[in-house]
Amino acid sequence: xxxxIPTHAKERLKGLRSSQHSSGVFTSDFSVNEFLLVRKAGxxxxxxxxxxxxxxxGIQYGSWNRNQxxxxxxxxxxHARELAMARMRAEATAMGADGIVGVKLTIKRxxxxxxxxxxxxxxxxxxxxxxxxxxxxxxxxxxxSDLSGQDFWSLLHAGYRPVEMVMGSCVxxxxxxxxxxxxxxxxxxxxxxxxxxxxYEAREIAVERMQFEAxxxxxxxxxxxxxxxxxxxxxxxxxxxxxxxxxVLPLDQEIAPEKIADPIMVxxxxx
Amino acid sequence: MGLFDRFKGPPAPSKADQEAAxxxxxxxxxxxxxxxxxTSTLERLQGAANGTRPWIATLTPAELMITRSHGLKPIAAxxxxxxxxxxxxxxxxxxxxxxxxxxxxxxxxxxxGANAVLDVKMRTIxxxxxxxxxFTLIGTAVKVDGLPPSAEPIIATVPALEFVKLLEADVxxxxxxxxxxxxxxxxxxxxxxxVWMGNTESRPLSNLWETxxxxxxxxxxxxxxxxxxxxxxxxxxxxxxxxxxGENQPxxxxxxxxxxxxxxxxxxxxxxxxxxxxxxDMHAGGxxxxxxxxxxxxxxxxxxxxxx
Numbered sequence: 304x305x306x307x308i309p310t311h312a313k314e315r316l317k318g319l320r321s322s323q324h325s326s327g328v329f330t331s332d333f334s335v336n337e338f339l340l341v342r343k344a345g346x347x348x349x350x351x352x353x354x355x356x357x358x359x360x361g362i363q364y365g366s367w368n369r370n371q372x373x374x375x376x377x378x379x380x381x382h383a384r385e386l387a388m389a390r391m392r393a394e395a396t397a398m399g400a401d402g403i404v405g406v407k408l409t410i411k412r413x414x415x416x417x418x419x420x421x422x423x424x425x426x427x428x429x430x431x432x433x434x435x436x437x438x439x440x441x442x443x444x445x446x447x448s449d450l451s452g453q454d455f456w457s458l459l460h461a462g463y464r465p466v467e468m469v470m471g472s473c474v475x476x477x478x479x480x481x482x483x484x485x486x487x488x489x490x491x492x493x494x495x496x497x498x499x500x501x502x503y504e505a506r507e508i509a510v511e512r513m514q515f516e517a518x519x520x521x522x523x524x525x526x527x528x529x530x531x532x533x534x535x536x537x538x539x540x541x542x543x544x545x546x547x548x549x550x551v552l553p554l555d556q557e558i559a560p561e562k563i564a565d566p567i568m569v570x571x572x573x574x
Numbered sequence: 575m576g577l578f579d580r581f582k583g584p585p586a587p588s589k590a591d592q593e594a595a596x597x598x599x600x601x602x603x604x605x606x607x608x609x610x611x612x613t614s615t616l617e618r619l620q621g622a623a624n625g626t627r628p629w630i631a632t633l634t635p636a637e638l639m640i641t642r643s644h645g646l647k648p649i650a651a652x653x654x655x656x657x658x659x660x661x662x663x664x665x666x667x668x669x670x671x672x673x674x675x676x677x678x679x680x681x682x683x684x685x686x687g688a689n690a691v692l693d694v695k696m697r698t699i700x701x702x703x704x705x706x707x708x709f710t711l712i713g714t715a716v717k718v719d720g721l722p723p724s725a726e727p728i729i730a731t732v733p734a735l736e737f738v739k740l741l742e743a744d745v746x747x748x749x750x751x752x753x754x755x756x757x758x759x760x761x762x763x764x765x766x767x768x769v770w771m772g773n774t775e776s777r778p779l780s781n782l783w784e785t786x787x788x789x790x791x792x793x794x795x796x797x798x799x800x801x802x803x804x805x806x807x808x809x810x811x812x813x814x815x816x817x818x819x820g821e822n823q824p825x826x827x828x829x830x831x832x833x834x835x836x837x838x839x840x841x842x843x844x845x846x847x848x849x850x851x852x853x854x855d856m857h858a859g860g861x862x863x864x865x866x867x868x869x870x871x872x873x874x875x876x877x878x879x880x881x882x
Contacts (some may be wrong), residue, residue, distance in 0.1 A: 327803065328798045328799050328802070328804055328805065329803065329804040330791060330794065330798075330804070330805050330835070331804070331806055332806070332807045332810065333806050334806070335732050335736040335739065335740060335806065335809070336736070337847075338806055338838075339743055339745075339846045341742070342845050342846065343850060345845075348804070351791060353784075353787050355780055355784050355787065357775065357783060358774075358775050359774050359775070359776050360774065364630055375773060378773055380859050383776075390784070413779075414816075415814075415815075415816040418780070421779075421783070421814070432842070452860070454862065457852070457862065504602065526585055564851065564852065565752070566851075566852035566853055566854045567854070568853070568856055569853045569854070569855055570855065570856040572857075
């Protein structure tokens with residue numbers, strides 16, 4: 304993977320390697336609280352990891368009256384995210400990070416071409432303070448996670464560690480209704496069964512794909528899952544279902560549930 | 575002036591007033607050119623520093639409590655501005671503008687006899703001539719009990735509470751670092767514009783982005799190196815544009831990236847000394863335990879008006 308990194312990146316990453324010494328500089332997009340909590344959890348930030356991909360999304364139209372996955376679009380969203388994430392992870396690997404915390408994955412549309420989407424993955428590479436390698440992913444590379452510094456601290460104190468940021472995507476075309484079927488429902492409340500089943504199928508595909516990724520990462524479960532629907536400027540009736548979360552494994556030294564402190568209830572009276 | 579004199583409207587400025595204003599303007603200009611604090615500002619800051627004038631702080635009362643309990647004393651609200659025209663480069667102009675303002679802010683902090691400037695905020699007024707921007711920094715200069723004034727006061731973009739938390743974890747927020755880079759790519763082979771219908775990555779544009787981002791970050795680190803051993807980048811700004819080449823001319827692409835960060839000097843392996851306990855705020859706002867997203871999305875309409 305590291306031979307894919309351009310020369311400048313390598314220069315940058317070399318600079319970072321020496322950041323272990325007092326002369327080097329680490330970079331991070333942590334807030335102050337995140338920074339303090341990540342350090343409290345025993346990790347040190349070493350550098351921002353960024354992966355970018357500008358992607359030309361192919362063209363595909365759904366048949367007017369069919370529920371179907373638009374696999375060209377699905378694959379595009381998948382492939383482009385994959386490239387951005389892989390590049391980010393390659394940067395982390397090259398700087399010797401044990402993991403990446405607080406990954407933000409964003410998609411921007413480039414204004415001059417409706418088919419061009421820009422995918423950016425950005426997160427902070429961290430190393431374990433005592434050089435413990437047990438936090439790495441199953442392939443020995445850095446773990447990835449979209450958890451904030453606060454969530455990262457909480458997860459470790461819940462007895463789990465992040466393994467991989469997993470996602471599932473499905474771009475789906477929901478069938479249009481025929482003119483005649485519309486006439487038949489005048490004056491009645493009717494379930495639009497094909498719409499319902501379209502939602503079911505598309506969501507299911509997205510979640511299954513995410514679960515598959517978690518299984519491939521040899522994870523026990525996935526936390527912080529968000530399932531959302533979006534459209535990136537496609538025709539109406541085309542929806543992307545996107546599931547994203549962090550696959551987790553129990554810590555090597557498991558924390559017994561009764562050892563986890565109950566949160567204290569407070570009431571702030573500010574407003 | 576009596577209390578009710580204000581209703582009479584301002585008196586016409588006398589010749590002496592006009593001359594005084596002109597002198598002050600000239601003094602500001604000459605002082606800034608010479609890298610000094612303008613005389614009237616200097617008098618105000620020195621007065622606040624030696625206690626002959628009241629201190630001025632942008633801190634809230636709660637912040638005042640935190641600063642007092644940690645041995646910090648506010649001296650004066652200080653500020654610096656550089657209004658810059660981008661005659662040459664928009665991207666690099668941003669780095670230049672902030673750096674100039676930062677240098678001037680540091681001069682004011684020195685003049686106030688401060689050890690640090692807290693809660694430094696970056697501001698811009700959205701008016702003014704085209705292709706220009708004002709780069710303004712505002713913060714509160716403070717001194718630390720028992721320390722002599724610093725020859726190189728630290729500039730902290732964080733509020734008082736975070737400032738003391740960082741210090742407790744042996745992390746010093748030292749200043750602001752800016753990284754900026756832009757690049758034009760001339761697309762001679764028309765490789766970035768795609769005519770094929772299928773899925774494909776636009777390698778030229780991806781590479782342009784990667785290069786620009788990485789150089790901006792390298793610039794950030796170079797700029798941060800003099801101030802500390804790490805940065806917390808709170809602002810990443812990037813843009814990409816396409817420019818039509820005209821007849822028989824290739825298209826051009828501009829990518830630019832600006833990173834603004836708080837520099838810190840952190841000793842590794844010194845965690846926050848406080849215990850961290852989980853609390854649930856019973857207040858209505860979202861927490862990770864009560865959920866931060868809305869549980870109803872289906873009726874976004876009129877419930878804001880409240881109950882009957």
